[in-house]
Amino acid sequence: MTGGAEVVSKPYVLYGHQTWRWYGKYLRDPISCFLEAREIYGPVGGLGNPLPFLKDGRQHVMAFGAVPNRIVFGQPDLFRPGGQVLRGPRESAQRRMRRSIFAMHGAEHDRHRRIMQPPLSRLAVASYAPAIAGLIDQVLDRWEVGKPIDAYHEMLTLSNWIAAHLLFGEADFERSLAICMLIRDWITLDVDVRTLHLRPTVPGTRVRRLLRHAEKLEAAMRQLIEEKRSAGAPGNDLLSQLIRAHGDKDFAMSDDELVAHSAILHGASFLTTASTLAWAMYLLAQNPSVAAELDREVASKLTSWPPATGEIEAMPLLDAVLKETLRLLPPVHHTFRTVAAPTDALGLPLQRDDRVIMSAFMTHREPSVYPDPDVFDPSRWARSKPGPYDYIPFSAGPRLCLGFAFATLEMKMILARIVQRYRLALVPGSKIDVIYRLTLCPSAGVPMTVEPRDGAYSTAPVSGNILKLVRHGRPGL
Template identity: 30%
Template sequence: MVKAIFTASPSALLRAASAAADPVGFFTSKAVTQRPVVLHFPGLGRVVFHGTSSAARDILTAPTQGCRAPLPNPVEPVVGPASLILLSGERHRRERALLTPAFHGEQIKSYAEVIASATAEQIRQLCPGDSVDVYALAVDITLDVAVRVVFGVADPARRMRYRQAVKDLLAANTAPLMLVPALRREVGGAGPWAKLLRLRDGLDRLLSEEVTQRRPPNPPGGDMLGLLLSATDESGRGRTDAETLDQLRTLLAAGHETTASSLTWALYHVYRDDTVRARINAELSGSSTPSDITALPYLGAVIKEVLRMHPPVPIVLRRLTAPLTVDGVTHPPGRVVGVALYALHFNPEIWPEPHRFDPDRFLTHRPTPFEYAPFGGGHRRCIGAAFATSELAIALGTILTLLDLRMPHRGAGAPVPRSVARGIAVTPADPIRLDVTARRSPGPP
């Protein structure tokens, strides 16, 4: 497997390095909107990326029996083999059906107050004169939301244990372990892989305690864990304990990191543009509850534009199990094909002036699922998409309501930071900082 990495042609290795260093620049300057681009990924081998809306349609609507999740996956060490992200075929269909009740519209609405409360608590200690690392703040908010929403944990000390356990586990999943599966082996109980397994076991002990407390005859509760434990398939069968742990790790780890990336970019753009911020504040002045925030049209357009320019996971991959014609190119079984979301989302034929942050475009144009796909699409579209957009709106609205922040002058006038992979998601290459200028009196929302 490692040998295959180095047997790729020099040009292929150069393309891969360019894509890793500057994915936005690579996929928007290499004319992927006109022709496929081939990259080599460790473990996956040759991956053919397409960037047109017609290619996105072909890939995202490919029959379930004709494709599967590409493995190995960089997140597998954290989420586990039974994670929805990694499953295919009937197992994927069944697990998705079991998870769906936790993400129904009315259920998502019930989380609104929790999201607002978690956000307010995380920014409570900020005072005028403080300088805030935006990504660190976003991680604290989204991870606290995940712990509260998934488990309904009220005890602050226990929530802190969860947050630290998840942070430690994600930090242990280093780039070499993510990108070179051959390194995922123990050497006498020592080394990076052994450390990751110990940290995963530690998180699993916390999770197992919660699961045990919720098993019959104890009441399941109305949070996500309660719904996960009570869900059964058509035959009346639920999940095994191992399957439950894998889904819980997925919700805690993968779910919060991608949303933290999006919240970071949202705060960057909102505090970079006085006009955008003023329009959001005008909408917020008429909102009385966290649920109201999710229905604000301009704030919703801001979030959509953030996700257009900065999709947290900017590639959508399928491994073919049957031939598939993509934009006129027929790919054989076994090949991995992908949609390059940067190419799609920055295509000037779809998005005029694509490098300009312009939320109004979403107030006047409703793109198709094959022009705009920040959460993927088809039968593998992110099951938490609606929850993520709701969380982004409430967290951003709560911050704007409770704090006055300012971007330093040098940041406001600088080019948009380069995007780089950090863990599961793509984040700004350089730290984004905001200065706290004042606290506002608590009020609606």
């Protein structure tokens, strides 16, 4: 067995029928499942095979907090991500599309990360700012004062446009958008099939639709790659940059890899940013003093649009609001790792193929790191700086989110521009329920009214499980 120097204190282990309740609860509502399991048993424990008479059942471990995060995220070859999409039959487009960076390990993963890093580096990302600024205004121009919007829907549209621009370019923007819609539908179908626990080897309408859709998407992507390549791939978009890297033998990617990476990058980027932004808009609307302070910060620091170099980075409250939103409602609520070899690194015996569930949501509610963890309090970021494994909305360790710099710039620009142009108020009486569906998102949107930027910030009464998950109350910095 490979071990870990840090031992997790007193992990619990449940067996057989004792685990049924927790597996059922997890499938219905992972948010409540984690909160309750943590409360009753503690931060780390195993749910054994629920059907012990079946030999190949695997154990699932829930491991919440900085210590297990460091052990698991710090050893990506022992605790491997399993790929984000369903494994299709051999030789299927679905199987090929699964082979993205998310499913790679070891040297192969390192090489692909090195190839994808330059176009997503902090320096490169700054060059996308003018294009992002234009797209933000295109969406915000459609809003009318006095009219309702669904903040989540608007942010889905905007982040989809920005992802289309970043990944496939503006030269034929309609086409870039059409491919993004194909990717979005593919991911939605994939999640549906996984939620219903259908196997692609078992024929069924939904599975067939998924496999057919994967073929359609793959064909559209291949054609786009072919056309870009024969035109010399001159664009600044990510796909063109990766195609151009093809000439270099160390940086060459196959077409299958280009297709898989592009599809999963779109999925990884647009749903996560849309959910975060919708939550930030909700939290600002319910915290008038923070919203008013942010309004003042934007008024004094954002002097041009697109923002001048360094302007967005020089807004501490904007930074704190985003960090606090990602702390309280991290879009990637939890992730899985598969154990590659027997180990007791987490303080309990784990076998190959056991799975570990890691949760940003639970990590971010550790009271010793975040006093009053349920309270939206951007000012906490001026008082303390949590360690890299205490704050993991973008994961941690060698597989930290590659889009971190891009997502941060994009989300800050969007929030700053909204505050600069409008005041958004929640529609009183709205029901705001948080669900986990690929990301932690509002189940029925976030209904808001567009108001003039008049500084008249005030809260609105709402219902829904958001009230159990987030409390309001502190001023800004």
